[in-house]
Amino acid sequence: MKPSAIQRKHGLQRPFYPLQIFSWFSCIYNNLIYIVFIIPEHSLPDIITLSSIYATLLFLLILLGYKVSRSDPTDPVTIAYKKEKDQGILQDYEEKSERYCSICNCPVYKTSKHCMRCNRCTIGFDHHCKWVNNCIGVKNYKEFFAFIVVVQFIHVLMTIDIAFIGTQMILNESSMISGYKKAGKEFFYFQEALIMIALVLCTLAATFITKLVFFHVYISIKGITTYQYILSTMKNVEEKNSGNLSENRLVKDEGLDKDKKVSEVKDCNVPENSLNQTMALKINVSV
Numbered sequence: 383m384k385p386s387a388i389q390r391k392h393g394l395q396r397p398f399y400p401l402q403i404f405s406w407f408s409c410i411y412n413n414l415i416y417i418v419f420i421i422p423e424h425s426l427p428d429i430i431t432l433s434s435i436y437a438t439l440l441f442l443l444i445l446l447g448y449k450v451s452r453s454d455p456t457d458p459v460t461i462a463y464k465k466e467k468d469q470g471i472l473q474d475y476e477e478k479s480e481r482y483c484s485i486c487n488c489p490v491y492k493t494s495k496h497c498m499r500c501n502r503c504t505i506g507f508d509h510h511c512k513w514v515n516n517c518i519g520v521k522n523y524k525e526f527f528a529f530i531v532v533v534q535f536i537h538v539l540m541t542i543d544i545a546f547i548g549t550q551m552i553l554n555e556s557s558m559i560s561g562y563k564k565a566g567k568e569f570f571y572f573q574e575a576l577i578m579i580a581l582v583l584c585t586l587a588a589t590f591i592t593k594l595v596f597f598h599v600y601i602s603i604k605g606i607t608t609y610q611y612i613l614s615t616m617k618n619v620e621e622k623n624s625g626n627l628s629e630n631r632l633v634k635d636e637g638l639d640k641d642k643k644v645s646e647v648k649d650c651n652v653p654e655n656s657l658n659q660t661m662a663l664k665i666n667v668s669v
């Protein structure tokens with residue numbers, strides 16, 4: 383993958399990513415349907431309790447979503463190095479640094495990785511999130527995790543409530559807003575269709591985000607990043623494939639003498655350097 387033409391500092395910088403725009407529209411749509419059609423169907427005491435919980439979650443969702451999107455997880459060494467280079471005060475960063483990025487052309491932290499989508503090195507790289515159009519690294523991982531937990535809570539709440547209220551509305555053939563008799567059958571069916579679309583979107587979002595939250599709990603317990611998890615998974619697959627290839631070669635060469643077989647099997651194994659290079663080229667970690 384070619385590096386992006388621009389060097390991204392945060393996720394609210396143009397160009398926006400299609401999934402990011404979709405998430406905004408989907409979020410606005412689902413929340414509008416929930417506020418306009420679902421909450422008013424509850425009894426007054428329930429509306430007060432539900433609205434308080436929902437408003438708190440919505441506030442946290444907007445706040446954390448903005449913080450994660452607007453955060454800059456760039457490796458501070460690359461920023462300092464470029465700044466000082468621009469000012470002509472070259473320091474001994476090369477000697478102090480643990481790694482060097484050939485794309486940024488400067489030294490970087492050991493845990494940094496160059497993200498092709500953002501075209502910058504991210505410190506403590508976890509993954510590039512297409513939904514917030516930003517890299518997730520050590521600088522913004524806590525906010526990111528809190529954000530996905532809040533997204534999960536609000537979507538689970540909306541999914542359950544929309545499913546429950548929507549079903550009751552269909553069974554009773556009435557709603558507080560349209561009122562079958564007041565506004566007519568057509569508006570009631572139109573309202574139901576809008577609610578069903580929101581239910582599908584919320585169910586998909588709740589399922590996806592719950593899986594994502596569990597995944598991040600799992601890798602946190604293991605003490606690894608998403609990037610390290612993907613690397614180890616790919617390595618296992620490569621090893622399994624090279625193992626299968628070796629077995630096939632052994633079966634094929636049954637007629638050859640033992641020494642020759644062993645040397646041919648060795649030739650089939652991908653050299654470690656080549657394996658790492660292949661993985662580095664293939665990987666463009668994004669969730």
Ligand SMILES: [Zn+2]
Binds near residue numbers: 487501
């Ligand atoms: Zn870089």
Ligand SMILES: [Zn+2]
Binds near residue numbers: 497498499510
């Ligand atoms: Zn990125």
